[in-house]
Amino acid sequence: RRLLGTAGAAGAAALVAGGAAGAAGAEAVREGPDPLSSVGSAAVPFHGPHQSGILQPAQAHAHLAAFDLMPTADRKAAAALMRRWSDATADMMDGRTPQGDELGVALDAGPSSLTITFGFGRTFFDRTGLAAKRPDALEPLPAFTADALDPKRSEGDLWVQIGADDTLVTFHALRMLQKLAAGTARMRWQMNGFNRTPGATEQPMTGRNLMGQIDGTNNPKQSDANFNTRIFVPDDRNGADGWMAGGSYAVVRRIRMLLDTWDNLSLDQQEKVIGRRKSDGAPLSGGQETTRADLNKVGSDGALAIAGDAHIRVASPATNRGAAMLRRAFNYHDGFRDDGAPDAGLLFVAWQADPLKGFTPVQRKLDRGDGLSRFLRHESSGLFAVPGGCERGEYVGQRLLE
Numbered sequence: 001r002r003l004l005g006t007a008g009a010a011g012a013a014a015l016v017a018g019g020a021a022g023a024a025g026a027e028a029v030r031e032g033p034d035p036l037s038s039v040g041s042a043a044v045p046f047h048g049p050h051q052s053g054i055l056q057p058a059q060a061h062a063h064l065a066a067f068d069l070m071p072t073a074d075r076k077a078a079a080a081l082m083r084r085w086s087d088a089t090a091d092m093m094d095g096r097t098p099q100g101d102e103l104g105v106a107l108d109a110g111p112s113s114l115t116i117t118f119g120f121g122r123t124f125f126d127r128t129g130l131a132a133k134r135p136d137a138l139e140p141l142p143a144f145t146a147d148a149l150d151p152k153r154s155e156g157d158l159w160v161q162i163g164a165d166d167t168l169v170t171f172h173a174l175r176m177l178q179k180l181a182a183g184t185a186r187m188r189w190q191m192n193g194f195n196r197t198p199g200a201t202e203q204p205m206t207g208r209n210l211m212g213q214i215d216g217t218n219n220p221k222q223s224d225a226n227f228n229t230r231i232f233v234p235d236d237r238n239g240a241d242g243w244m245a246g247g248s249y250a251v252v253r254r255i256r257m258l259l260d261t262w263d264n265l266s267l268d269q270q271e272k273v274i275g276r277r278k279s280d281g282a283p284l285s286g287g288q289e290t291t292r293a294d295l296n297k298v299g300s301d302g303a304l305a306i307a308g309d310a311h312i313r314v315a316s317p318a319t320n321r322g323a324a325m326l327r328r329a330f331n332y333h334d335g336f337r338d339d340g341a342p343d344a345g346l347l348f349v350a351w352q353a354d355p356l357k358g359f360t361p362v363q364r365k366l367d368r369g370d371g372l373s374r375f376l377r378h379e380s381s382g383l384f385a386v387p388g389g390c391e392r393g394e395y396v397g398q399r400l401l402e
């Protein structure tokens, strides 16, 4: 039985190529070492209109980290850091060893779908004398009643999202960035996340979160006519945030799941909280995972098939004047807490062209009356301006910093 990977387009292409080569070369004697598996050899391009780590499928392993600039670091120092980080990232994403890298941690692995994404927090603009260029979209998020935020693990001057399908590759990338930041920026917080390993399921499928639900089904699709305008800042933007063309805003929330309470619910109760079946992610209005949810359907018992407070009803663009975001999350599990409960949940990362039209109105509504919120605690929060991608010879954020 041959298991197919879920490494996304690049991985699938590598699998097909590998299959074809295998068939054609069945008689040939292979010389030299075996080629990397499809998981290791899959590479995502660094250069392009958008940074990597937004449109690619979420990888199996991730580090999210924020850095604060040292008191002595000015705009020039920040620009030099972004140049160093960009150059090393271009190398690592292509499977090359960055200049001066003697860490050796990822030496035998291919790029393994590595993506590294950089963002600027609200405070970055004050520290670098660029307050006049700070976008309005970086206004602090409002307080929500389900918030129990730890400021030490929230916000930050610079944000880094590292994802890859190999843990040593993600660790190596993080260490490399940390070394390159020495003297300019210090790590403020770090979180580690995971998703299913490519190839673990028979068919590529939407991932599951730690409540066991299939999560990510009704995300905006790149084939949607309004995808780009919902997720990316338009190219023709004038004014203070013109440098954000092709960029996106990331809302990062560490959301702990009250798993002991959740696990006490019956399957039926759990499915009602979300509005979808746990086994295959189909909406409770019928059909399969990809069937559009019918929010008006009434069952034979006279009740709404998808309950009034079901998460997918309260969060749906249909009940939020079209507000939408691209959710690209990672699970986390950091052992257990003093009360014995698992310290586990979702590193929720939502991408949108404007948080005031994406995350904020939806979270306001979820906070008021969503069946799922009772089982969640938002423990940290960050909002970051993630500039567009860069071309060869440029660095990420150059249009802001040069």
Ligand code: HEM
Binding pocket: 209, 211, 213, 214, 215, 216, 217, 218, 219, 255, 256, 257, 274, 276, 293, 311, 312, 313, 315, 316, 317, 318, 325, 345, 346, 348, 359, 362, 363, 366, 376
């Ligand atoms: C949908 C789980 C937090 C926004 C879903 C679905 C699940 C889920 C299982 C259905 C499948 C899908 O379409 O992806 C969770 C969990 C959360 C969480 C476990 C926290 C740990 C949030 C937050 C927001 C959000 C904080 C936004 C503020 C959405 C949206 C949908 C959705 C927009 C799609 C609704 C639709 O149009 O069908 N979520 N969610 N979720 N969630 Fe969440």
